[in-house]
Amino acid sequence: MVLNPLTRSVPGIGLANTIRFAWKEKELEPLGRETFGRIILMGNLKLTVKDVFCFQGNSLEGAYDVALYTEEKHDDILRRARAVGGERPMSHYEITILAKNNFRVVTINIYNPYVKDEEVRAFLGRCMDNVSSARHLKDSLGFWNGRRGIQALLREDPKGHGGYLHPPAMFSLGADRGTLFYARQPPFCRRCMAYGHIFASCSTRKCRFCGSEEHEARDCDKPK
Template sequence: MARRTAPTSVPVIGLANTVRFAWKEKDMEPFGRETFGRNLLMGVLQLRVEDVFCLHDNPLEGAFEVTLHTEEKHEETMQKVRRAEKEKPMCHYAVTNLARNNFRVVTINMYNPHVKEEDVRAFLGRFMDGISSARLLKDTLGFWTGRRSYQALLREDPKGLGGYLHPPAMFSLGADRGTLYYARQPPFCRRCMAYGHILASCSTKKCRYCGSAEHGAGDCDAPKACHGCGMLTHLWRECPARQRSYASAAGGGARAGDGGRRGDPEPRTGTEGADTQRGEEEKTEAGEGKDKEEMGIVVPEEKEAKGEEEKGVSSVEGQERTVVERKETEKASEGKETKKTSKRRETEKASERKMEKASEKKTEKTLEKMETEKAS
């Protein structure tokens, strides 16, 4: 077996019930296969041939990889390795546990096939790590069954069953409901949405949303938590964990009323233009008056000129009043539109909650009917 000094690599998803023994002594020749199996496996670890599924030479890593038949035997072997890691011949090896006992292949069935993969992965991210992309499961004819398969690692939780945090077997993403299952999944109750027992043996009568024993889930008035991140400040459709759509990303959040401009100053009201035009007209009239006097033409009386000037000033003041009134009208209309928009959003949220409660009641009745039929 060739010696290797480079850092060893560990598969992300691991190798079930496998332990790697890499030789770490630079001044000594590594043990051969027969010496390793007789002295270390059979001698120190007290393993029998029947316990070992495979003893594999890995020359790329300069190591032996031992795969055991059962997870129980693997855990027992790792405990012996920890106790004898400072004794010979175990001290000559760098031992690496390649098993990932928290590795699971999760199958998800969404009743709405149009639910995006990013949304499903965002939900799984609350409970699992290293989530792969989805693999669509098809039947023998090649049609997609609506089920998706993901590879992931359960997150460790000392208070959870088996020391892991398990995702709920039944869940909702907004108004879309789904189920999931994986190997070695604990029993799940559809009534209280908890692991450890099933519906037939459930004696708990409490709301699965707020935990109250005074009402059921269909009559719960407590604020709903987001199905994506679990927070109470928003619903699933507004969850930041979801991917932004292309339209929102391309729009850039520009206001609709300003034509997409950002940071532009407010447009001029038009009075400045009127004042400029009036000044130019006055200059033109003064020049024309001088020309007429020089040519001997009779100039109009001062009273008539003053009357015309007063008319011009009053017309400009009228324009200014019109501009101010138009601004006030626009502000009032904007306030009314804002109130209408907020009311419409509240109405949409209320209708969405009603739809969720109705779907939950319908699902509960269907599940109870199925459980009754199974029991009969």
């Protein structure tokens, strides 16, 4: 069984918790959808209907794309697929991991609701790739709560936390200040504006407004 990179029919941002099973035998007839589901998914991989978010055919790639509800289940199925990869009929399939480890859904909060989505996306684009359009998040009554949800990919950075470049958790767009957060976000220090620790354990004396190491933000007399 081969683990392949993404193929051309997958969005650049990837598909979360999704695995592709592509038929690779030219001389044999591929399994039908129901047979694949019964033998491969429920048989070899021990999946139940409650585990699978979506199971769909991809005629362009001659494959089935299986999306799982959780990242844990996705990783568990990959381990099982590797364990039985040399056995038929699993050995007739090439497996592609469609999920991207650097995919993040970023939640951004800016108090001024009139800041344009394009400005927020441009800010994220400085340190993230494949930045999506912004989705205005609403409360249970249907009112926009001021937060925006944006999907994007972290850029690889050998010197960054966890091997990725992370956008600052606190930032300013002109006179408007904002914050952002996402799943698996490293600890962020609001004193030195660096990832890896929090304010209480920071030993750096640095102003987040002008960058000076001579004073802190509360003593800064530079224009904000």
